[in-house]
Amino acid sequence: MKYTKSRSSLFLMELIIVILFFTIATAICLQIFVKSRNLSRETSDINSAITICVSAAEIISNATSNDKDPYTAVLNAYGNKAENNTEDEISIGFNNNMSSFGVDDPEYILDISKADSPSENIAKYQITMTHDSDDILYSLELEVIQ
């Protein structure tokens, strides 16, 4: 009788350990899967953000050298719809995969603002792509000769 009881409790312990091991392994696996998925999505977002910021810099550079207004040139290239448009700053909204611009309720915002320039004939711009208004994806500084 004693022998049977001891055997069944051993079996129960064995089961508990196996279930615990399997649960931990599954939890770790799922965590890694979700992390890798998020990393992959973040990589795509940063790639898009870099492309858009570099494009904005190129448009500003081109407009300045052709004596055009840089902000108007950027707005023309990105659908003429700004979230915010002042003399020193413009913001353009992008959709959830940064393919469409000038959308309602944007998820990503491209901010272009004038920064303090080191000399009179140089204009300095700060170009930033943010996610959900606060998470900076990519940012670059541009200096162009006026």
Added chain:
Amino acid sequence: MNTLGQKKHSIDILFPLALVFVFAASAFVVLIFAANIYSRQNNDAQANFSSCTVLSYINERIRRSDANDSISIENIDGINCIAISDEEYVTYIYQKDNNLMELSIINDIDANLNVGDVIIQDTDIRFNQYDDGLIRLEATDVNNRIYTLFISERSNK
């Protein structure tokens, strides 16, 4: 000997079997989940390659040769090509049959776009002269995500 302890119950077999089945099913679900994630990762990597690599390649190609107004967009047989010319040769970069292709020929010869070299396969890219000195590239990846890159010609100033 105590015969009570050795009495067999059907639950003694059914329970471990049920447990094994639950383990197997859970392992299968995790495996399916992993396969799904791996497939998406692969798809994303392919998408990044097909769009960003193409844009980077063309960008670098233009930057490397951007001197003396040598960059232009030409339409040959209905296909938009980026033409990079120097004193002797002209290089055309264009898309044909979903491939990014490149053709280098001597300046005075008519271009035959069928004989170009494939640079990157399975791409979807369009380019046009957006403004004076500004080239617009638009690449669409396998997930239909559109990447738009503007390149300002430094020599056209």
